[in-house]
Structures are given as C-alpha cells and as structure tokens.
Amino acid sequence: MVPHLLEKVASAVVPEVGTVALAYSGGLDSTLCLVLLREKYKARRIIPITVDVGQGAEELEASRARARQLGIEPLEIDVRDEFADQWLRRAIMANSDYLGYPVATSMTRQLIAQKVAQKALELGCDTLAEGSSGKGNDQYRMHNVFTLFAPGLQILVPVRDLDLTRLEEQELCAHYGIAVDEPIPGGDDKTMWCRSIASGGIGLDTELPERIWLWYTPPQRAADETVTVSLTFEGGVPVALDGRPLPLVDLITALNVTGGRCGIGKIDILEDGIMDLKSREVYEAPAAAIILKAHRDLEQLCLTKEEIQFKRGVDATWASLVYHGEWFHPLKADLDAFIERSQEVVSGTVTLRLYKGSVEIASRDSSASLFFPELRSIATGGFDQRLCGPAAAIRGLPFEILARREARRRGQAVGEGVSPA
Numbered sequence: 001m002v003p004h005l006l007e008k009v010a011s012a013v014v015p016e017v018g019t020v021a022l023a024y025s026g027g028l029d030s031t032l033c034l035v036l037l038r039e040k041y042k043a044r045r046i047i048p049i050t051v052d053v054g055q056g057a058e059e060l061e062a063s064r065a066r067a068r069q070l071g072i073e074p075l076e077i078d079v080r081d082e083f084a085d086q087w088l089r090r091a092i093m094a095n096s097d098y099l100g101y102p103v104a105t106s107m108t109r110q111l112i113a114q115k116v117a118q119k120a121l122e123l124g125c126d127t128l129a130e131g132s133s134g135k136g137n138d139q140y141r142m143h144n145v146f147t148l149f150a151p152g153l154q155i156l157v158p159v160r161d162l163d164l165t166r167l168e169e170q171e172l173c174a175h176y177g178i179a180v181d182e183p184i185p186g187g188d189d190k191t192m193w194c195r196s197i198a199s200g201g202i203g204l205d206t207e208l209p210e211r212i213w214l215w216y217t218p219p220q221r222a223a224d225e226t227v228t229v230s231l232t233f234e235g236g237v238p239v240a241l242d243g244r245p246l247p248l249v250d251l252i253t254a255l256n257v258t259g260g261r262c263g264i265g266k267i268d269i270l271e272d273g274i275m276d277l278k279s280r281e282v283y284e285a286p287a288a289a290i291i292l293k294a295h296r297d298l299e300q301l302c303l304t305k306e307e308i309q310f311k312r313g314v315d316a317t318w319a320s321l322v323y324h325g326e327w328f329h330p331l332k333a334d335l336d337a338f339i340e341r342s343q344e345v346v347s348g349t350v351t352l353r354l355y356k357g358s359v360e361i362a363s364r365d366s367s368a369s370l371f372f373p374e375l376r377s378i379a380t381g382g383f384d385q386r387l388c389g390p391a392a393a394i395r396g397l398p399f400e401i402l403a404r405r406e407a408r409r410r411g412q413a414v415g416e417g418v419s420p421a
Helices: 002-011 028-039 057-069 080-093 105-122 138-149 166-175 248-261 286-302 305-323 330-345 385-395 397-410
Strands: 019-023 045-052 075-078 127-129 154-156 188-190 195-197 227-234 237-241 266-272 278-284 348-355 358-365
Touching: 002 166, 019 028, 019 105, 028 045, 028 166, 045 057, 045 105, 075 105, 080 105, 080 237, 080 248, 080 286, 080 330, 105 127, 105 138, 105 305, 138 154, 227 248, 227 286, 237 248, 237 286, 248 286, 286 305, 286 348, 286 358, 305 330, 385 397
Parallel strands: 019 045, 019 127, 045 075, 127 154
Antiparallel strands: 188 195, 195 278, 227 237, 227 348, 266 278, 348 358
16 A cells, blocks of 8 residues: 555645644644655745643653654643633633534634744744644634634645545554554544544444543443532632632643543534534543533523523524634624623532532522522512412413404404414
C-alpha cells in the first residue's frame, strides 16, 4: 500500500508555502500535517502551536515528544482559564446542548483557531494549517475563525486536500517513522468539559472497550453507594462545590472525577453534522452532565414561565451557532446579551445525588426563587380561591367563541354541544 500512497501524495499539486503556523495537538492528524508540510509542501519554516484547553499534562507531553522526534519544539499557549471563564461560563448559562451533545470540541476548535491566527500574524506567517479531514465539522469551524482573525492568509488542510483516509494517515506516519497510538480508531479529543471519542470512526454496532474511558466507570462496575454533591451558582455559573468556593476550572476537574466514578457522563448519540451527514458520536462528560442538570433546575426555580419558554429557543439557536463554527457571529453576541441578562437571578444551591449513572435533584435553595408554597400549596389558604371563578370564565371565553362558531357552521343551537374538529 505504501508505494501507491506515496505516489498519490507525490502527484498532488500543492501551493507554495513560506512560513506556516500549524495548529498542533500531537495527534495523528496534526503530526502527519507537520511531516507533510516539510516533506510535501516544502515549507520554509513551520511553527507548530499547541493550545492548552485542558487536555491534560500527559497528552501535552506526548505531543511534545512527537514534535521532538521531528526536531521541532511547539510553541504552547495556555488558555485553560480563558476557556473556562469566558467560553464554558457562557455554555453553562446557555444550557449548551446540540442534539444531546454539550458543545465542547466545537468551542475549542474555534478558540484554538483564534489563538493560532493571532500568533501567525504576530510572527509574520503567510500560511495557516490544521489537521481536519474533509468529512468532519472542524474544517468549517477552523476556516471561519482563521478567515476572521487572519484574513488573506493562505489556509492549508493537508489531510483533506490530499484526500487521505484514516488508514492512509497511519500508513504515512509509520513510513516516516512516527508512532501515533490511538485508544480506538479515530482517536479522541479531550477538553476539561467533554471528551470526544473516535469521531466519525465507529459504526452503529461497534462495541466500545472499557479501556477507552478516562473518567467514566460503567454503572455495573460503579460503587454501590450514593454520592451527594452540592453546587452553588451565582449569576448562572457554579462558584462552589460542596460549599467550598472553587475556580470553574478546578470545580469542573473535580466533578469529572466524582461523576465519572458514579457512572455518569457517557453520551452515545447519532449526530447530524455541519454537512448534514449522520455519524455515531461518543462523548464522555461527567461534569457537564451534572452542572447542566443543576443549572436547568435552578433556572426553572428562578425564572418566569415566559423567560423559560423563550430562553429554550435562544439556547437551541446558541448551541447551533456554536456547533456550526459561528462563535464570533454577531447573532451569537446578541444572544449572549439576552442570556447574560436572564442569569442575574439564577443564583442558589442545588444538591444532587449521584448513583450508578443517575443524577437526581435532592434539594434546591435560592433567595431568588419564585416558588411560594404559601400561595400555591393545596394545604394552605394563601388567597381566596373563589376569586378564580370569574377568572376561569374569562379565560374560557375563547373556547365559548369556538363553540358558537362551530354551532353556526353546522346550523345547531349553541347548547347542543360541539365535537372538536
């Protein structure tokens, strides 16, 4: 296979490249891109840029080791706090969910692209490069942001532009003497908020080996005990875990461990991507599952019915924009303004019970609560219920009008009753 593959690469026509900034993670795609930029594109200078979005020390060291094999030292940019305090903060307030997926990679790809593009301009690069395939979503997300923050720079996507399959990528890396191990075909993408596993690389019936999980313990192997945690929110964002104030980064990190041990966080869904192609996607997100459940519950307690109903549509549009690579779209900023304003009263503490894959609300407490049992409970007086008789009659007038209209259409007397249409 290798001679045919080398001929395929050699025959491809590629543009001239001077100084290129490469979004480099150290995974199969970006490692091969580094090799191809040198061997095929003949780049005069390659600047691999690793953006730390919370993928962990082990993964970062592995990416450094692969770069050392190729004689290049990556430039590293730590954006963990920015990702948590600016991006994840908004994702939590927006109850981020796209078809069951708590948007994560769709955010980090755009944050990474922003940092790479900005650094490329700073260093005088003429080209940007990244490792997306032509079958996934990230090519669009990265391109949008590259174009916004570094307009005019050439954009290269070698895996896509050379029409390489995953197997061909592996063959090429092996040919060039670079070993890239994957826990499962398709690899994984880890952030502190959600880990994407084998994106686009598994079939409907592919069995997932237990060794692939980082945090998640299958419920049948989770401890036979209930773990209780409490989350305190201020302005729609969690600020304390079990009464202890924590930065969002640390709070999420702790909940990933606790929730994963309790069998929480596995997501296995069919997803409609940017190209309207369905794929089976598997995610691991214990902290996101717990935090988003608690946040939605607290919103239900603190927001009015009209705010809740309207915000559901806003949240859905927000998630769709972010998923489709439009974090920096003006409409997304407009939605952020509404969401931010709505969260001013979303403060309080939610206590949850975690047990073998389930997350159950145990209690909730908020000074901004709109729950007043002295008015609503059937066990109390609260107000004179007879006042509701005339109100019910007024609210029923539209239905009386419908009955009158139907009777007239059928030539009946109003009192004869009407069958619903």
